[in-house]
Amino acid sequence: MQRLLGRLTALYRTTAVRLSAIYLLLFAVCAAFLVFYVSSMSEGLLQQQMREAVAQETEQIERVFDNNGMNGLLRTLERRARQPGANLYIIASPTGEVLAGNVAAIQPGVLDNEGWTETPFRYQRYQEEARGSNRPMAYAQVTFLSNGLRVLVGRDLGEPENFRKLVRQALMVALGVMGVGALAIWYLIGRNALKRMDRMSDASQRIMAGDLSQRLPTSGSGDEFDRLSESLNTMLGRIEKLNEGLKQVSDNIAHDLKTPLTRLRNKAEAALAGNEKADHRVALEEMIGESDQLIRTFNALLMISRVEAGQAPAEMSAIDISGIAHDSAELYEPVAEDCGLKLVTEIADGVEIKGNRELVGQALGNLIDNAIKYAEGSDDPEIRVSLVPREGDVVLSVADSGAGVPDDKRDEVVKRFVRLDASRSKPGTGLGLSLVGAVMEMHHGRLELDTTHPERENNRGLTVRMVFPVRPD
DSSP: OHHHHHHHHHHHHSHHHHHHHHHHHHHHHHHHHHHHHHHHHHHHHHHHHHHHHHHHHHHHHHHHHHHHHHHHHHHHHHHHHTSTTOOEEEEEOTTOOEEEESEEEEOTTGGGSSEEOSSOEEEEETTOOOOGGGSOEEEEEEEEOTTSOEEEEEEETHHHHHHHHHHHHHHHHHHHHHHHHHHHHHHHHHHHHHHHHHHHHHHHHHHHTTOTTOOOOOOSSOSHHHHHHHHHHHHHHHHHHHHHHHHHHHHHHHHHSHHHHHHHHHHHHHHHHOOOHHHHHHHHHHHHHHHHHHHHHHHHHHHHHHHHTTOOSSOOEEEEHHHHHHHHHHHHHHHHHHTTOEEEEEEOTTOEEEEOHHHHHHHHHHHHHHHHHHHTTOSSOEEEEEEEEETTEEEEEEEOOSSOOOGGGTTTTTSTTOOOGGGTTSOOOSOHHHHHHHHHHHTTOEEEEEESOTTOSSOOOEEEEEEEESSOO
């Protein structure tokens, strides 16, 4: 019993059950009002129809008296009194004594005034036992004839009263059934909501215990619980990705930064062991170079972390990506020429997107720098920077003729500190494509890697595309 009470209490605490209870109460009030309104209107309509029928019959009786006299009136009333469901008929003397009709007794004072009775009166038919205050009641119209006699034509109130009771009874039964159904629905809705909340609570407990792969359950109905779960699941996915990135960065720092730090230590130790000032100077210059490389690595890591966390150094706004592409190509063209490379541009003018100018420029600069690095010394020393608007997207790409990236390694090279064996001899940190990928994710775009010259066996090259949506989500 206590468990059941506890369950009901928990049900009542849910918003869905409370709202259902409020709606049920409002429904009950409206239903009760509807019952009384319909029954009263029905009874009033029947009484109005009854009055019209009695008035019409009274006019007919008056015409019969005028045309056929007293004998015709008696024959007419006698014939009508024998019909099933007959009205009440009385012919009384001027003193109110009942002379003829189908009514044995009538409440005193009813025949004293001509016209409609002001209030319902009690009467007794022939062959009916006197029932005191339980005798039936009726409305009637009294007419004074020219010979002084009084004629009463009335209608029993049992029919509208019974109709009113029948309507109320039917409505009450219908409302009772609907009320039971509403209570059942109320319970089921509350129970379902409570079960869903329990499942969400269980998932939340597992998430708080450290399992960030857990997700809040959804039913597929698309209701407010599903929308809330989907929003929280998106947030959890973001948190899981950031947490995984943090873990990866920690592992990468411990693994990949160990080598430059070891070189710094060895150079410092060699400088201490040397006796010549020239040796000291060379060692210090090399240590400064290693330190600069470490600073660049940490700056890149910091930038990637800020971008992935949504903490961009500037807000998103409408930017001229054509101008960014032209500026970057112009900046790196002398560097490419010094390396014996030709930088070719195919940039459409006047293209705008919504984005971060600084981050897009830095990402494009990383791609051009990588292209120059890996295309140097190739058979086809050319780098191509292109900007092409297409339906729904803007594609900014950098293509080189270097060694390229194998198809099975393209998902790996966009991760932090990942460098293929062929590129170990090249300077770099392995963070360039990671930064570009983070920038594209921030802009709701995508990063695509493809082969520049698929028909070649060697030096197939790499084409990196930054695909920006014209209207980001």
